Amino acid sequence: MSTKSKLQTERNKQKESLKNEIQSANLNCADCGQKSPEWVSINLGVVVCLSCSGIHRSLGTHVSKIRSICLDDIPLTTLAVLQKLGNAKVNQLLEHTIPSSFIKCNPNSEGYVLCKLFFYSGLYFVREKFIKEKYMLKLFVNPNDQKSHEELNCQLYQSAKLEDLLSILEAICHGGNVNCVSSDLSQNGRTPLHAASLENKELSVELLLQNSASHSVKDADGKTPRELAVNSNFYKIVDILDSYDPFSSGRKKRSIEGDDKSLESED
Numbered sequence: 001m002s003t004k005s006k007l008q009t010e011r012n013k014q015k016e017s018l019k020n021e022i023q024s025a026n027l028n029c030a031d032c033g034q035k036s037p038e039w040v041s042i043n044l045g046v047v048v049c050l051s052c053s054g055i056h057r058s059l060g061t062h063v064s065k066i067r068s069i070c071l072d073d074i075p076l077t078t079l080a081v082l083q084k085l086g087n088a089k090v091n092q093l094l095e096h097t098i099p100s101s102f103i104k105c106n107p108n109s110e111g112y113v114l115c116k117l118f119f120y121s122g123l124y125f126v127r128e129k130f131i132k133e134k135y136m137l138k139l140f141v142n143p144n145d146q147k148s149h150e151e152l153n154c155q156l157y158q159s160a161k162l163e164d165l166l167s168i169l170e171a172i173c174h175g176g177n178v179n180c181v182s183s184d185l186s187q188n189g190r191t192p193l194h195a196a197s198l199e200n201k202e203l204s205v206e207l208l209l210q211n212s213a214s215h216s217v218k219d220a221d222g223k224t225p226r227e228l229a230v231n232s233n234f235y236k237i238v239d240i241l242d243s244y245d246p247f248s249s250g251r252k253k254r255s256i257e258g259d260d261k262s263l264e265s266e267d
């Protein structure tokens with residue numbers, strides 16, 4: 001077997017192992033509780049059922065990027081992010097407080113409810129209403145966790161350096177700017193993606209890119225995150241950055257993973 005084939009076989013084994021870990025750690029849909037969910041939101045880090053995945057898709061890829069954990073060829077770093085996040089942690093953030101006046105959907109939620117959503121009153125599908133409130137309006141995050149934009153951006157920057165994925169997601173969900181420039185002059189005008197690339201934090205880079213971080217932005221020295229990674233010989237970081245389309249904030253149709261190329265669905 002050639003070295004390339006051996007690497008591919010090893011990578012496939014790692015993928016299967018991570019998929020099994022993700023599925024055994026997420027036995028129920030993050031939104032409705034349906035058993036054995038098989039769809040993942042790769043930017044939000046949750047596992048959902050087929051019915052809920054359809055609502056996620058309808059929100060647009062700027063809100064949720066859905067893949068099939070069984071049918072799609074999901075890159076290793078994306079699976080590793082999912083394994084680190086998962087329903088329990090992300091729901092602690094996005095379902096922190098659900099007021100009694102709101103209806104959480106369940107596996108049998110097929111009815112409609114008369115309510116006001118996005119300034120319009122009307123009949124809304126219960127499942128659709130809950131998922132929009134949870135992920136688009138972020139109505140159920142901790143109401144006592146009030147931070148300024150400056151504090152959220154600082155949290156993003158520090159969490160990216162430390163590869164604290166839940167803290168990155170929390171800052172984004174509370175309104176942090178994923179492309180913020182550090183106000184600390186010693187950080188040389190860098191963004192969280194610069195910081196993660198410079199610290200060789202692959203999972204931070206992956207999660208930031210999934211959430212629309214720009215990899216063409218330059219620091220005070222005119223360096224992009226990719227140039228910082230190349231200068232430090234962090235070639236796995238370079239591979240991840242190169243696999244993203246700078247114009248769509250999604251992965252390229254043909255993305256590089258290690259030294260082989262795998263087909264990816266475009267966002």
Ligand SMILES: [Zn+2]
Nearest residue numbers: 029032049052
């Ligand atoms: Zn569901």
